[in-house]
Amino acid sequence: MTIEIIHTRSDGTLIHGTSKGDGAAEVLKTRDYSSGYTQPARHSRTLGCWYLPNSRDKRALKTMLEALAERLRAAGFTVTVTIREADRRTFADAEQERVERAEDRAERFAGYADNASTRSDAAWARVGRIAEGIPFGQPILVGHHSERRARRDQERMDTAARTSFAESKRAGYWSGRQQAAEAYERHRTNPGRTLRRLDKLRADLRAVEKWQHGQSAKGYRLDPTNPEVSAELTIRHDELTEEITYWEEVIAQAEANGFKVWAPQDFKRGEYARYGGTWYEVLRVNPKSVTIPHIHNGVGRKVVRATDAANGWTWTLPYHEVSGRMTADELAQKFTAAP
Template identity: 65%
Template sequence: MSLEIKHSRREGTLIEGTSRNDGSKEVLRTRHYASGYTTLAKWSRNLGCWYLPYSRDKRTSRPMLEALAERLRAEGFEVTVTIDETDRRTFAEAEQDRVERAEDRAERFGQYADNAATRSESAWKRSHEISERFHMGQPILVGHHSERGARRDHERMDTAMRTSIGEREKAGYWADREKAAAGYEAFRKNPGRTLRRIDKLNAELRAVEKWQRGESACGQFRNIDNPDIRQELELRHQELTEEIAYWQDVIKEAEAQGFKVWSRADFQRGDYVRARGTWYAVLRVNPKSVTVPHIFNSTGRNVVHAEGNHYQGTTTVPYDNVTGRKSAAEMQQPPQVEADEHQEQAEQSPPIEEPEPAAETSPMSHSSQWPAEVRRWAHGHHAPEGKPTPAEGANWQEGMALVLIASKNTRRSRKRALWAMTRREAQAVCGDPRTSGRSYMLTWTERPGTEGADWEWVPDNGSHAPVLSDLGITPRRAWTAAPQAPAAA
């Protein structure tokens, strides 16, 4: 029987010409460490042949394939080996194919999760229906004619409940797989991760160029007099150039959506850099990072200065981990509102396009760590206790509301107001996930009380300007109290 082992970067490594029970499976499914044949071949129903996993878009090992062919020949097969390294896809084509396959996996895993959840619910209902005959606590009557049936029902209930639990765990497993597959493209195109990937690819490209010039790179030499090696270096150079250009375009798209690519030119000694939610004093500016006080000093602190630290060591923050920058003068200014952390997050993340949520969907509105009054604001419960809130309607939505900023661990004598706008606009702003952080949230009320006594205006530092722009809202800084309805007799 004649077999053919073919490899191209476009299709990967395929073994064609086999048939069921011809003896080839035993060879293809046995590892041979001496030749490097450690990734076992798999059968593809779609292709109708054996293939080596993870062999697409990669250079193969000719000695490994030749050794595999020799072991097949020893079993009585006629084997030919064909290798074409020039037949390949562009990186953009390969990446698009991977994204589409991830989308297909997400859809398939979602169906698996739904089916498992349905089976779990069905098994639970079956167990619940059997238990109805014992809902009053009827015990098993030993020696009674009903004993056998009662014990059988208990076993059926136990089996059905265990089946329900097992299927529920399966549903959770497939739901997690669906989530991972659905987030493949976002994970691959994460700006910080992409910047690190570009640095790694540039380093590999420099090594390839040195080998092409006959120089040493990465502690190795390549014999450029060998035509195969010279061809492989040329192909690898093309692949790296395409891949770097692709990821650079991804970064340009992220920058167009508000992402900031930090570099050495953005910092000087004495500035403050934000990383992992903490501000650090910049001790030194490096080509690829900034040197800051040791990260152990950030425990329980939002700002780590250059002096007065318990740990005297230093650490570096790569520029792809930076989420904000302030000068020393800006750090000395008194805080206007506790929304500074959101400003850098908005710069680093593209705008989130979501349907306009209601105020009740504020991410922080359900936390028990917030004062009860703030939780009532976030839920839209603005009327005094004992009085109903206004009826929802078009006219009520266009009434005026005051947007406030609330802090988790700080209680102030007067509420702090940022803007005045309609109730509809206030609901959209406070419901946007970009208007809340670890220690603050935006809420709104229609009855703030008396200006100066119950609340006061605070400066707007512009950190939420992207949110207002996306929602098409122009806030006001003047408040006119709405006339109160007369009290019921």
């Protein structure tokens, strides 16, 4: 029997050729640090094969795949390893699938929450129906012929109440999961987060371009004359370019909807930038931020001026965290009695 370990960026690492009871599962599920293979595989009924979690849209970890192959060979299997890095999907396609999966999760979790809530209500209704048959304030009459029934009713009420509470808690859990899934796209496309993400992606792209030219970046060099290294850098360059373009379009749409992307040309020294609910005097305008009085001085205040900075301490406020701008005159008119 031959087991095929196939990695592509589009599908991740898939493991074909196993069958139930052949002994491969014990190897694939085991986390083994001694051989260098540390990630257990999982089986997917949908895919009909084993797969390595979180391997999709990523470069193959060749050392780990070879270690896994050696462990399977030691168990008596014939194993082949195939890696096709150029087989990948666009970032837009990957992101769209992530959004659709989040929507599916939200719908599924909503169903779980509704079912649990229904069970909770039904259990609580049972408590009420049993209680209706018991006179108000009636104690259990020890020794009376009704004692056995009364204790049985008490136990049934207690069980139903516990079930109701447990199902209510379960409904709250799934409702929280539903809300988190529904917030996925909103969280991912938040303009402030997207701008921070773009800064990092552009820095990564600059590093890749330096490596492609044989220059040092992030503290080390790569050899662009190595065909394998060169191919990986080309793929990574394409991936980063696609992702940057995607998120730039998200920001463009946010601007069209009224979001303001602040920049150095929007500020002058002595003007005010808003962060949270506080206006801070701009002490210096930098390429990626404005220098303001130390942020802790803004706790509980509407306005923080240069003279409010304890010991002259300052803070840098990135442009993507700025939520407003005012001149000194505009601020004076708005906060004539500001602290």
